[in-house]
Amino acid sequence: MRIVGLTGGIASGKSTVSNLFKASGIPVVDADVVARNVLKKGSGGWKRVIAAFGEEILLPSREVDRPKLGQMVFSSDSTRQLLNKLMAPYISTGIFWEILKQWAKGAKLIVVDIPLLFEVKMDKWTKPIVVVWVSQETQLKRLMERDGLSEEDAGNRVMAQMSLDLKRSKADVVIENNGDLDHLNQQFSKVLSEIRRPLTWTEFWRSRQGAFSVLGLVTSGLFVCKHFSFGS
Numbered sequence: 001m002r003i004v005g006l007t008g009g010i011a012s013g014k015s016t017v018s019n020l021f022k023a024s025g026i027p028v029v030d031a032d033v034v035a036r037n038v039l040k041k042g043s044g045g046w047k048r049v050i051a052a053f054g055e056e057i058l059l060p061s062r063e064v065d066r067p068k069l070g071q072m073v074f075s076s077d078s079t080r081q082l083l084n085k086l087m088a089p090y091i092s093t094g095i096f097w098e099i100l101k102q103w104a105k106g107a108k109l110i111v112v113d114i115p116l117l118f119e120v121k122m123d124k125w126t127k128p129i130v131v132v133w134v135s136q137e138t139q140l141k142r143l144m145e146r147d148g149l150s151e152e153d154a155g156n157r158v159m160a161q162m163s164l165d166l167k168r169s170k171a172d173v174v175i176e177n178n179g180d181l182d183h184l185n186q187q188f189s190k191v192l193s194e195i196r197r198p199l200t201w202t203e204f205w206r207s208r209q210g211a212f213s214v215l216g217l218v219t220s221g222l223f224v225c226k227h228f229s230f231g232s
């Protein structure tokens, strides 16, 4: 199975690109969705976050007040590190399960969309790594427009992540998303043919079909050995 890592910065266009992958029939595991699920009322992550941040972080519905928590963690490094530490085991287990589900369905190629791929050191599990890059100016503009944030709040969110230039230097494939959507689509077509190239042997053995082939080979090997030992 080929596990493509899709990453970038906040509002650099990862979701826009992952929608293009989905539209091309490629399954996408979205770390933001996993992170939202592990913070839902009653979940393990929700309990740990309340234990650390208190009931003040809850809405009257007892769901986590995400904008309030966001305001706290994006304006303080230590608070963000605390939240990351509390949620990391739940998020990585959630991502692992989503990948396993795709494996069980027989998927040979999947995309994992993780904003913090390098920060949480999950880059070693994905190949190739696709980074969606934009200039900081475009990033801030799109973030302020999409989320209705002030320049200060948007800047805090951008600064909470590894710089996009550094992420770009670690990429196997870079998608430059400063232009319009047509320009993005043109680059996407090239990326799609690149990641759809035939699987390497290692990737094949990691797929469900590869694992069953190994099982089949081992079983027939054992059968042949048994047959020969009876014959001699």
Ligand SMILES: CC(C)(COP(=O)(O)OP(=O)(O)OC[C@H]1O[C@@H](n2cnc3c(N)ncnc32)[C@H](O)[C@@H]1O)[C@@H](O)C(=O)NCCC(=O)NCCS
Pocket: 009, 010, 011, 031, 032, 035, 039, 066, 067, 069, 070, 073, 080, 083, 084, 087, 091, 114, 115, 116, 117, 160, 161
């Ligand atoms: C702080 C929270 C509650 C804010 O929620 P909100 O709905 O406003 O934002 P959302 O979850 O949609 O995230 C938007 C973007 O913010 C960035 N971001 C989120 N968490 C972090 C973080 N801990 N550090 C840096 N950037 C982050 C990502 O680029 C993400 O795509 C939420 O982001 C959260 O629970 N973060 C911690 C979990 C996490 O690390 N998520 C990233 C998945 S790897």
Ligand SMILES: Nc1ncnc2c1ncn2[C@@H]1O[C@H](COP(=O)(O)OP(=O)(O)OP(=O)(O)O)[C@@H](O)[C@H]1O
Pocket: 008, 009, 010, 011, 012, 013, 014, 015, 016, 017, 032, 115, 142, 143, 146, 177, 178, 179, 180, 181, 184
């Ligand atoms: N090429 C483009 N031209 C114009 N707008 C774009 C382009 N690409 C993305 N956008 C817009 O920029 C905003 C950010 O894009 P998107 O939501 O895909 O980013 P993201 O990296 O997934 O963000 P996050 O990290 O917050 O999840 C969205 O409003 C999106 O519609």
